[in-house]
Amino acid sequence: MKKINTTVLAAAVALTTFLAAGCATEREHHASPEMMKKATIAVKRDFQEKGIAKMDRVATDKLQDICNRSGDNPSPEMAAMLESEQTTTLKLPADGNYMGDWKAGEKLAQSGQGLTWNAKAGAPNGGNCYNCHQISPEELSYGTIGPSLLGFGKTRGYTSETQKYAYAKIYNSKAFTACSAMPRFGHVGALDEKQIKDLVALLVDPKSPVNK
Amino acid sequence: MKYRIAIMAALAVTWTGSVLAQAKDPTIAGIEKYREMLGDDNPAELYEARGEILWKKAAGPKNVSLEKCDLGLGPGVVKGAYAKTPRYFGDAGRVMDIESRINWCRETIQGFSTADIVKKPFGSADKPSEIEDLLAYVVTASKGMKISPPNSHPKELEAFALGEALFHLRAGPYDFSCGTCHAVDGMRIRLQELPNLTKTADAKGAYTGWPAYRVSTSRLHSMQWRINDCFRQQRFPEPKYMSESVNALITFLAVMGEGAEYKGPALKR
Numbered sequence: 001m002k003k004i005n006t007t008v009l010a011a012a013v014a015l016t017t018f019l020a021a022g023c024a025t026e027r028e029h030h031a032s033p034e035m036m037k038k039a040t041i042a043v044k045r046d047f048q049e050k051g052i053a054k055m056d057r058v059a060t061d062k063l064q065d066i067c068n069r070s071g072d073n074p075s076p077e078m079a080a081m082l083e084s085e086q087t088t089t090l091k092l093p094a095d096g097n098y099m100g101d102w103k104a105g106e107k108l109a110q111s112g113q114g115l116t117w118n119a120k121a122g123a124p125n126g127g128n129c130y131n132c133h134q135i136s137p138e139e140l141s142y143g144t145i146g147p148s149l150l151g152f153g154k155t156r157g158y159t160s161e162t163q164k165y166a167y168a169k170i171y172n173s174k175a176f177t178a179c180s181a182m183p184r185f186g187h188v189g190a191l192d193e194k195q196i197k198d199l200v201a202l203l204v205d206p207k208s209p210v211n212k
Numbered sequence: 213m214k215y216r217i218a219i220m221a222a223l224a225v226t227w228t229g230s231v232l233a234q235a236k237d238p239t240i241a242g243i244e245k246y247r248e249m250l251g252d253d254n255p256a257e258l259y260e261a262r263g264e265i266l267w268k269k270a271a272g273p274k275n276v277s278l279e280k281c282d283l284g285l286g287p288g289v290v291k292g293a294y295a296k297t298p299r300y301f302g303d304a305g306r307v308m309d310i311e312s313r314i315n316w317c318r319e320t321i322q323g324f325s326t327a328d329i330v331k332k333p334f335g336s337a338d339k340p341s342e343i344e345d346l347l348a349y350v351v352t353a354s355k356g357m358k359i360s361p362p363n364s365h366p367k368e369l370e371a372f373a374l375g376e377a378l379f380h381l382r383a384g385p386y387d388f389s390c391g392t393c394h395a396v397d398g399m400r401i402r403l404q405e406l407p408n409l410t411k412t413a414d415a416k417g418a419y420t421g422w423p424a425y426r427v428s429t430s431r432l433h434s435m436q437w438r439i440n441d442c443f444r445q446q447r448f449p450e451p452k453y454m455s456e457s458v459n460a461l462i463t464f465l466a467v468m469g470e471g472a473e474y475k476g477p478a479l480k481r
Contacts, residue, residue: 053450142400143399143402
């Protein structure tokens with residue numbers, strides 16, 4: 001009996017956490033799947049390449065299509081399938097080392113540069129992290145679209161599992177939440193292995209201001 | 213030019229002052245101070261004044277003025293026309309925002325080529341475009357009126373539905389849609405507050421916030437420009453000027469912002 005109660009309680013806690021997380025990112029979306037399909041056709045007709053932004057960018061992939069059609073709310077089965085597919089594309093560092101230099105990570109987190117049509121081809125992209133997340137306590141100009149990452153390593157533990165989780169999440173957030181608002185930085189090649197390692201260090205290195 | 217110097221001077225003074233006085237974003241503090249100094253004045257008035265002259269001047273290959281242009285309320289009616297756009301225009305067979313409609317008149321009445329207009333749609337600080345002048349004149353003539361796009365013709369309803377879908381379309385290297393940032397209450401990018409454009413309260417302010425004179429660029433920006441720059445930041449390719457997609461998005465925003473009182477071109481940092 002006691003065991004059942006614990007299970008029920010754990011499930012209730014998990015559900016509450018899930019709902020709270022769901023509500024925080026819930027977006028109003030009333031467009032029908034048919035209209036979303038029309039929109040994918042309209043952008044192919046009404047957009048044009050400019051600078052580095054070519055038309056292949058509006059050729060949506062399977063994950064984008066399903067998120068678009070479901071209003072970012074796929075069925076649990078569909079979400080699990082997408083997450084599993086995205087997980088298989090994860091490329092973790094061959095050397096098994098996830099940590100870089102947190103100072104380089106901080107610089108990268110600050111930069112919102114890259115991938116716009118007026119960005120230079122081949123120039124390194126920024127991480128855009130502060131646009132959406134609170135990270136180091138010194139930086140007060142942070143966005144709130146994503147959760148606060150203050151104390152990331154301290155809270156989760158300075159373990160290789162935490163490092164690996166951070167690396168994978170930055171590499172492809174959709175491996176964890178199918179229709180997450182966060183870009184798939186490694187998956188699309190916006191950030192390379194060294195850059196992601198530097199960001200992991202910013203989050204998980206005990207010396208990083210994030211964990212002070 | 214006089215305005216630009218005044219703006220820069222005002223910003224320089226207030227920037228220094230606000231940095232010393234408070235931790236508030238110096239740019240925001242500067243523009244607030246600058247707004248106070250201007251009172252009801254806005255450099256957009258220069259655009260409006262030039263626009264009125266342009267509107268009434270014979271020009272183009274056909275050498276006629278735009279005074280017979282039908283902005284939706286009948287030939288020659290400028291007052292209140294902007295507040296009732298975007299709308300379906302039978303002669304063009306499509307839904308147009310005010311900027312598309314003014315350019316339609318420039319083509320059909322004055323004989324300008326749309327192909328030429330589309331080549332360089334947006335002006336720069338040193339070389340304002342005529343459309344921005346004309347636009348300032350036309351929108352200012354709806355000052356004090358309520359934003360009320362008709363949203364009743366089947367084509368208008370279709371434009372709204374397409375605009376809404378485009379607003380939520382995730383694509384590009386970052387999987388962003390307009391809604392990634394603009395469909396949730398109370399979010400920020402850095403310190404910039406993001407209006408939830410799917411809710412009337414925020415949409416009213418956002419829709420009437422364009423066209424706007426931007427101090428940081430020293431020029432007037434249209435809603436067509438605003439949409440264009442959103443897609444740049446979304447990492448999309450470029451939306452074609454006056455295309456069905458852009459007009460659909462503007463229709464969506466206008467309908468969401470319905471009922472807002474229009475106060476004339478805005479002033480932004």
